[in-house]
Each structure stands twice: as C-alpha cells, then as structure tokens.
Amino acid sequence: MAEFALPVERLRDDPERFEYEIPAAHWLARVEASDLDREEAPAPLRVELEARRVGTDLLLEGTLTGEVGLECSRCARRYAHALREPFRLVLEPVEGAGSVEALDEPEGRRGLRENGLCLGEDLEAGWFRGPVIRLGEFFGELIALAMPIQPLCREDCPGICPHCGADRAEERCACEDEKVESPFAVLRRLKESKP
Ligand SMILES: [Zn+2]
Ligand SMILES: [Zn+2]
Incomplete structure (x- = not known):
C-alpha cells in the first residue's frame, strides 16, 4: 500500500x-x-x-x-x-x-x-x-x-458514587453528605432532636 x-x-x-x-x-x-x-x-x-x-x-x-x-x-x-x-x-x-x-x-x-x-x-x-x-x-x-491509559472527561471528574451509583457531576447524593458532615453538625442535630 x-x-x-x-x-x-x-x-x-x-x-x-x-x-x-x-x-x-x-x-x-x-x-x-x-x-x-x-x-x-x-x-x-x-x-x-x-x-x-x-x-x-x-x-x-x-x-x-x-x-x-x-x-x-x-x-x-x-x-x-x-x-x-x-x-x-x-x-x-x-x-x-x-x-x-x-x-x-x-x-x-x-x-x-x-x-x-x-x-x-x-x-x-x-x-x-x-x-x-x-x-x-x-x-x-x-x-x-x-491513547490515554485512564481516560477522563475532565481532570477533576468526580465520577460515580461507589455507594449509590449516582453521577456526582450531576447530583449530590446522600452518601456524600454523610461523609462531609462535621462532627459538630452531628452533635448539634442530636441536641436539637432532644425534647
Ligand atoms: Zn467523567
Ligand atoms: Zn451516593
């Protein structure tokens, strides 16, 4: 050829x-x-x-x-x-x-x-x-x-939540909220929930 x-x-x-x-x-x-x-x-x-x-x-x-x-x-x-x-x-x-x-x-x-x-x-x-x-x-x-070994749609692509499968570029899933919640916020919620 x-x-x-x-x-x-x-x-x-x-x-x-x-x-x-x-x-x-x-x-x-x-x-x-x-x-x-x-x-x-x-x-x-x-x-x-x-x-x-x-x-x-x-x-x-x-x-x-x-x-x-x-x-x-x-x-x-x-x-x-x-x-x-x-x-x-x-x-x-x-x-x-x-x-x-x-x-x-x-x-x-x-x-x-x-x-x-x-x-x-x-x-x-x-x-x-x-x-x-x-x-x-x-x-x-x-x-x-x-060809890239690990193709990424963008450098900081957040990917798919390993717990619930949500597309993290589109939505925040509950799993992520739990992970980032500070211990103080947890304490505050406990206090507030007390009668
Ligand atoms: Zn991506
Ligand atoms: Zn999730």
Whole structure:
C-alpha cells in the first residue's frame, strides 16, 4: 500500500514540511483501547512533520493531533478527547541486502521490505531503505501511544458514587453528605432532636 509516503530521497539538510491526514479506517482496528467509542466514526487525525537529513541519517520531527470519542473511566460518560502526541524519529540507513537480513526480527525485515522502514522498540529510532518510505505503521503505533491509559472527561471528574451509583457531576447524593458532615453538625442535630 502506498500510504503515507515520505519521499526520503529528495530530503536535504534543510527541513521539509509534510502533512498527512489519517482516516479512522486506517487506525481504528489497530488500536486496542477498550474505552474507545467505535460507534461514531472519528474525524481523521493529522500528522504534521518536518523531515531532514542529518549526515546519512534522517530526522523526522512532528506532532500527531486530533480528537477521538472515549469513555470516561470515572463516570462512563462519552466525551471528545483531544490527542496531541509529539514525536522525534531518527532513521539510520540500512546498507545493502546483507545487513537487512542481519536485522534479527522477522517483523523488522518485513517492515523494510514493505515500507522501507523498520521501527525500534521505543518509536524514537529505526532503519530505512530505498527512495520512499511509508509511515502508515509508524502512525498506527503513534496513535496507540497517544491513547490515554485512564481516560477522563475532565481532570477533576468526580465520577460515580461507589455507594449509590449516582453521577456526582450531576447530583449530590446522600452518601456524600454523610461523609462531609462535621462532627459538630452531628452533635448539634442530636441536641436539637432532644425534647
Ligand atoms: Zn467523567
Ligand atoms: Zn451516593
């Protein structure tokens, strides 16, 4: 698939800008986020990057941005989560077929064959080969990385009352009143209730 191609052959020392739009169809199936809202098709995500040559290496610096529908881990409400994942990827050239085979991972050899790109473990380094590399797999990994581990509809979401199940963003439940009531208030009520 000729998706998200980066023509590395023409890169020079001066950075060149590239923009990509990643449709949901490309990444939705690759991301294993249980909180992800898969019913409503999300708008495409965007990657803007600058690529340049550093010696024989390539340096790709950019940011993934966009919005996905997630389910809040505290109140279970669906909300639009803004994604923003900066990245910096250094790619070393793989010289000749011999060193391609020398890359231990079958996965890495496949990546080089199909995409001209083999990613390291940390998504910060890798190898490239050929005049054009395809960034589809890298973008998929980047999106997975950008997904929050504990999605929150807002930083201070009060969540659901563990006692009565009330949505505490909407209503104050009695359980909460009991918890915050001061001992003085309890004493006062005892006094007042005396005949
Ligand atoms: Zn919430
Ligand atoms: Zn409650």
